[in-house]
Amino acid sequence: MKLLRVGPVGQERPVVMDAAGNLRDIGEPEIDGAFLASGGVARVRDALERDALPVVDAEGLRVGAPVARPGKIVCIGLNYSDHAAESGAAVPSEPVVFMKAPNTMIGPADQVLVPRGSTKTDWEVELAVVIGQTCRYLESREEALSRIAGYAISNDVSEREFQLERGGQWDKGKSCETFNPMGPWLVTADEVSDPQDLGMRLWVNGERRQNGNTKNMIFEVAEIVRYLSQFMVLEPGDVINTGTPAGVAMGMPGQPYLREGDVVELEIDGLGRQRQTVGQA
DSSP, X not given: OEEEEESSTTOOEEEEEOTTSOEEEOSSSOSSHHHHHTTHHHHHHHHHHTTOSOBOOOTTOOBOOSSSSOSOEEEEESOBHHHHHHTTOOOOSSOEEEEEOGGGEEOTXXXXXXXXXXXXXEXXXXXXXXXXXXXXXXXXXXHHHHTEEEEEEEEOOEEHIIIIISSSOGGGGTOXXXXXXXXXXXXXXXXXXXXXXXXXXXXXXXXXXXEEEGGGBSSOHHHXXXXXXXXXXXXXXXXXXXXXXXXXXXGSTTOOOOOTTOEEEEEETTTEEEEEEEEEO
């Protein structure tokens, strides 16, 4: 299933896309941790199969992030060897973990804002994992995969000077306002047969900048979830950004960082497409 949220900021309505592409009201207050933990996906699937969900006229409505109010956004850095190389970093022996403020999350077509004082705002197409059940000290790959509710596209927007040149942790270069467009859909895990075989692409102003595949991850999705559960409790509705392939501005000749008016487009096989226009904070 493809779950999404439509409507103005703060007034999004949770819906599901049926086989014909129609949007249907799911009859739930939100797509969030409580919905996922209480079996909401199964309830919606059952109602959809019974044709019990009314069609929603969503013509012209904004699409919001598919998950409301994540408790945390956990990110994995340097998880593709080609990206590590372009960053001038060694391939990590364990996942590089950092956090991103949950309120960075915006819709897939919302405006990305270059922060005040920024000269190095960058893009990163990433596979986002949404947790569906509590994860604590998981022991196996299979156990980890069973706790995943679904997958989505994230743009892990990053300010490289704030991240790498200003001291301290990476978080301050990752947690600026609007720095995590997500969506358009939360595609339930049963519809993604292999999260390690998804093509992922990104364009800036019509020029392809990234062209990778999740099969090239250093640490696969299942291992990321298992590993994180050894250090923190993952709760339903939490989001994990799993890393980006090569092709970011930081690794390119001339470092063509984002500027006001730029247009960024992203897609991942089966997970839809995003398009953001860049503005100035």
